[in-house]
Amino acid sequence: MPELPEVEVVRAGLERAVSGATITAVEVFDQRSLKRHSPAAGAFVDLLEGRRMLSAVRRGKFLWFPLGSAARSDSRQALVTHLGMSGQVLLRTPGVEEDGLLRIRLHIENPAHGEFWVNFVDQRIFGSMAVDSLVDTPDGRAAGLGSDLAAVPSQVAHIARDPLDPAFDDAAFFAALARKNTGIKRALLDQSLVSGIGNIYADESLWAARIHYAQPASSLSKAKARLLLAEVRLVLDKALAEGGTSFDAQYVNVNGASGYFSHSLNAYGQQGKPCPRCGRPIVRESFMNRGSHFCPHCQRLR
Numbered sequence: 183m184p185e186l187p188e189v190e191v192v193r194a195g196l197e198r199a200v201s202g203a204t205i206t207a208v209e210v211f212d213q214r215s216l217k218r219h220s221p222a223a224g225a226f227v228d229l230l231e232g233r234r235m236l237s238a239v240r241r242g243k244f245l246w247f248p249l250g251s252a253a254r255s256d257s258r259q260a261l262v263t264h265l266g267m268s269g270q271v272l273l274r275t276p277g278v279e280e281d282g283l284l285r286i287r288l289h290i291e292n293p294a295h296g297e298f299w300v301n302f303v304d305q306r307i308f309g310s311m312a313v314d315s316l317v318d319t320p321d322g323r324a325a326g327l328g329s330d331l332a333a334v335p336s337q338v339a340h341i342a343r344d345p346l347d348p349a350f351d352d353a354a355f356f357a358a359l360a361r362k363n364t365g366i367k368r369a370l371l372d373q374s375l376v377s378g379i380g381n382i383y384a385d386e387s388l389w390a391a392r393i394h395y396a397q398p399a400s401s402l403s404k405a406k407a408r409l410l411l412a413e414v415r416l417v418l419d420k421a422l423a424e425g426g427t428s429f430d431a432q433y434v435n436v437n438g439a440s441g442y443f444s445h446s447l448n449a450y451g452q453q454g455k456p457c458p459r460c461g462r463p464i465v466r467e468s469f470m471n472r473g474s475h476f477c478p479h480c481q482r483l484r
Contacts, residue, residue: 186378219312241326242377269309344378362399
């Protein structure tokens with residue numbers, strides 16, 4: 183599943199084209215991609231056609247586009263996009279045929295850059311698009327990266343801020359960890375505690391901080407917790423700089439290009455290979471229907 187860096191690469195790639203653009207037409211090729219859209223809000227197509235996309239915003243793994251009218255810039259609705267396991271949002275020149283499984287297409291007209299297609303492609307159909315209402319953020323801060331608007335889609339309101347968000351509360355995060363008796367990796371994957379971190383970046387951050395994935399979160403010292411958060415941010419920033427992690431053609435940016443952070447992985451997917459730090463083999467153990475990758479020598483369970 184795409185994690186924070188992959189979704190941020192998509193957001194940044196869309197930002198210039200969609201900000202201020204008008205949605206002139208919407209084509210829905212598969213209704214299953216509207217599973218998170220509530221019919222009570224109105225018909226998906228009718229709610230979008232003629233509206234302006236004010237910006238491209240992200241919190242954790244969620245991406246949304248606040249909507250305004252053609253004449254006004256205020257917004258209380260947004261187009262929410264979740265990539266699921268295999269979703270892609272691709273920016274195309276009109277007329278270009280899509281090779282992948284096209285589910286939804288937005289025709290947009292940007293006053294400065296002209297006409298584009300925004301194609302939502304999704305092989306497994308775990309992703310979705312939906313028009314959702316915006317609710318005020320409890321702290322009055324901007325809801326996510328890409329906009330100063332202090333309003334978040336109701337479908338995203340339960341998701342915690344991510345570690346790269348300027349409004350992320352470090353002290354509150356450390357206090358929450360101190361109350362968690364679950365393993366630290368399970369805590370990092372809890373999107374209500376901290377968002378955007380999935381299996382890949384949890385393994386990489388824990389390796390960097392020399393912490394065993396099953397170490398109880400509450401047992402971490404304040405210094406160790408601070409080190410872990412710092413390593414999380416370093417890993418996410420490095421992945422962003424390298425375009426995210428692509429293991430196959432499903433993880434691409436808006437132009438269809440793959441990221442190359444997979445070449446920088448120290449632990450995730452490296453089982454059997456020598457630890458870059460001590461030379462002993464990296465191990466994979468089953469964890470929550472997936473796997474945890476770590477160095478048993480460098481990351482001992484204390």
